[in-house]
Amino acid sequence: MTDQTITSVSRESRIFKPSAEFKSQANLGSYEAYRRLYTESVNAPDKFWSKQAKEHLVWRKPFKKTLQWKAPHAKWFTGGKLNVSENCLDKHLGTARENKAAIIFEGEPGDVRTITYRQLHFHVCRLAHILENSGIKAGDRIAIYMPMIPEAMIAMLACARIGAVHTVIFGGFSAEAIKDRLNDCQAKLVITADGGWRRGKIVELKANVDKALYGAPSVQSVLVVKRTGNEVNMVEGRDTWWKEAWEGAPNKHTAKAFDSEHPLFILYTSGSTGKPKGVLHTSAGYLLGAKLSSHYIFDLKENDRYFCSADIGWITGHSYVVYGLLSNGSTVFLYEGAPNQPEPDRFWQMIDRHGITILYTAPTAIRAFMRWGDNYVTRHKLDSLRLLGSVGEPISPEAWRWYHKMIGKGRCPIVDTWWQTETGSIMIAPIPGAIPAKPGSATLPFFGIVPKIVDEKGKEVPRGTDGKMIITKPWPSMLRTLWGDDERFKKAYFGDYPGVYFTGDGAKQDKDGYFWISGRVDDVLNISGHRIGTAEVEAALATHPSVAEAAAVGRPDDLKGSALVVFVSLKTGIAADDALKEALRAHIGREIGSFAKPDAVRFAAGLPKTRSGKIMRRILKEIAAGREVKGDTSTLEDFSVITALQQED
């Protein structure tokens, strides 16, 4: 934990109650019903979760024990066996959903494809065979580095079907970042595409994989989807076109059942060191969390068409594009490209074109839409929408009101959903027919979740007081460990407050018990809803030959939430000029990915440090924000560094 002060800034006194019309059709239509279920879920969690698991999941072998909890390790539904892909696909066959659209896809160039549950099942079965024929066994790791196209979802489900552990790598990551992840999990196979469309240009995914593979010897084969048609280099004996592998692969596949705790996926995310953390999620508990939360929080109905704009390379894409939605038999709308391609009204066009009923997006996108101007919105009807969601960052009351009025036309409830890669599924959010919303607050906890706001010592603080948010009870979709680093798992999440999960977020609870999350209190930044570790950026800069030392901090930004500012002191004799600033930005782009390029590079003769040599990021944050340096500076080694920094730039 760091010494940053936490302040919740969001305020809006109006309370938005669900309309009678929404309530009457809702999956959970009253506050009393929520309270009753919530109370049951936390007073008798074993009974509650056992009932939900039996009701919501298809088991091949019933589980014996609901929870085995030896903090910080949880095992849920032990003794049970199931297949996650069967829960997302086979279950719907032979029902009215068989010929329902599972995926409606729109590519950035405008190509549209609809895939029914039956067709999706065929695709997944085929790929399952192909993977098995390439020698993949249950437990092997497969990396997926793909654009937002149906094949990405098929790849995830095929891994789940054969018990292979997928690690999806966001398409914005660089070759260097891919290599690190492949090596960390010792991936055997990579599924990728020639390229993907983004803002009218081709992102050359296969070329990035090729570069990464020079340093990732565990990878034996690569499967390549043809998407953009750009020329790619296919390495004989290693690389196969998806389409060629397809020929002759049977479209029926008998799925094996796996233990409840069989690993489902690893998803790398940023932490407070230079090395990303491989968050491990397992099968039954994760799926139950994703399914149950989707059902209640998105209030899913049979004829919904649901659009989540998150990339499947992030946890939101895993839980709320793939697993939570398909296990509920929903129709998922998948869009490949940028929201402003060709024009800033692409989302609104697609919502009208496809009759989208639920939109789940991030505040950073909402702020961009606000900036692009209302006239892009008002030329579309948007009358199919019935529910809106927000995820990834605190949503300011201003953005909330705009979203509510301009997109939801005052008619659609907004679910502001707080959760994390580590939590697997939504933890705090309004169940839309039951919990009145307060703009800027994620409201109340989901079933079984017990968040508390505590001080440094772990003592609960009074309502209305800022503190740090912990989760006191285990929940089914919680991360199980960090891949290959259980010690780091224990320390990062259960080290600050022994035995309880520390979220890394600051928050407060108001008099009604509503949670107001202010953001990270550790060294993790949230830039445009992307999680970036300051230490990762610093580690990347440290590998540049001109850099002596670097520190990365966030600065409040109207559009991105936080902007990334790096302070760099250079080696002796290196000229601090604009060309070097650009070179350093490009270097970070190569080491991590373009999305991590800093918004500002500031050169400094020295960085503010304590006498023990620790960089005082709190001070740099104030300087980056153009604020007066306040707070205790008595531990600072050399005050003149601050004056020099303030004069820079």
Ligand code: PRX
């Ligand atoms: O700081 C919180 C913020 O995003 C962090 C988790 O980031 P990540 O693991 O990348 O997952 C993002 C998508 C679930 C949290 O620690 N965060 C997420 N949702 C909200 C939020 N902050 C405020 N309000 C939210 N609704």
